[in-house]
Amino acid sequence: MRISVRLFARARDLAGADRLDVQLSEPATVGQLKEQMHEQCPPLGSLLPQLLVAVGTDYATDETPLDETADVACFPPVSGG
């Protein structure tokens, strides 16, 4: 399946794009998505240990399963306020 991951803040700056399209074999988890993102986009490596993933509007863990319809976003720890 193909997942189009939205990128924000420093994740977007490192990738140089606000989306990253990732190909994954099913079934897939967030952990596998992150590995694949790193492979496709090595500059994200420096942020990888801190990178957060949201599926829909909820924070996901590496074990969270993904399907093709999921809205997926990746970003660094939040710093609003």
Place this chain on the structure above:
Amino acid sequence: MRISVRLFARARDLAGADRLDVQLSEPATVGQLKEQMHEQCPPLGSLLPQLLVAVGTDYATDETPLDETADVACFPPVSGG
């Protein structure tokens, strides 16, 4: 000496006046003032256990000494805010 005590809130309502002039023999303390006020103005009795006395702009205790130049005020526990 004569001390003119300012009264506020329920203390003023009970006394029916915003000042009470009290005669005290010197030296005198706030404790003696309160006794004399009660004698001169029995309606203050119901408030006496809670009655606060200020000398100048500071809270006084029963032991605080008084002199003729003191600005003295009596009032119930505060309830602002």
Place this chain on the structure above:
Amino acid sequence: MVRLTHESIDFTALTEQVRSPQAGAVVLFLGTVREMTDGRRTVALDYEAYPEMAVAKMEELHAEAFARWPVTHAAIVHRLGHLELGDISVAVAVSCPHRTDAFEAGRFLIDRLKEVVPVWKQENWDDGTTEWVHPDGGLIAE
């Protein structure tokens, strides 16, 4: 800045007074006239003060807040006279570099104000009676 007033409290102006590029956090507290107290309905409150001492005590609290927290600016205003439901009786505004200090200093100022500043409020109940309020929400028996 500390002040007693018989006019409406302008909390916008008060907040603007404490804002600063040195402060990342502003906390404003407003005390407002609440309708229900322990199941009884208030229609208005009357506030009176021993004004000279009230201002002196507010100045002391203001100075103590600066001594205890890294306060950038602080302002305290208490209104006196006849207040209707929803009116602002007291306003405390504090700015600090960081929010933990601003919350603590704001909380300190309103808590201590209610303990030591000589101001008294009288309830005007909806049955037409009036009653001086005792601290801690109790009432002084008539």
Place this chain on the structure above:
Amino acid sequence: MVRLTHESIDFTALTEQVRSPQAGAVVLFLGTVREMTDGRRTVALDYEAYPEMAVAKMEELHAEAFARWPVTHAAIVHRLGHLELGDISVAVAVSCPHRTDAFEAGRFLIDRLKEVVPVWKQENWDDGTTEWVHPDGGLIAE
């Protein structure tokens, strides 16, 4: 009420929204752009959000405040875009019958907002460099 905006935050209107005769206490928190951070001088901040998720998380926090405290009204607004020194980046307003609850609920909302709402800020230092801010005041190494 929760909202993201690119306009100046009108804290007066926000505070008026939460005032009520059912509430005796209003707490307003403002986060403002501070000049100095660990000895370095900021000239501006840029905020960005993942807007759909930010609104969803703000709604969750809003509901959680009502579940945990007797909140009368609450409002949360976060500003996005380019902010100058002293500008308001975030405002939280809470009203409750009593002040302890209003302080606790206000503190909860801003603390949790900074932990879970997907908003990021970028420092514009006075030497012309920019840097994404890491939570806890640290910076993500460039």
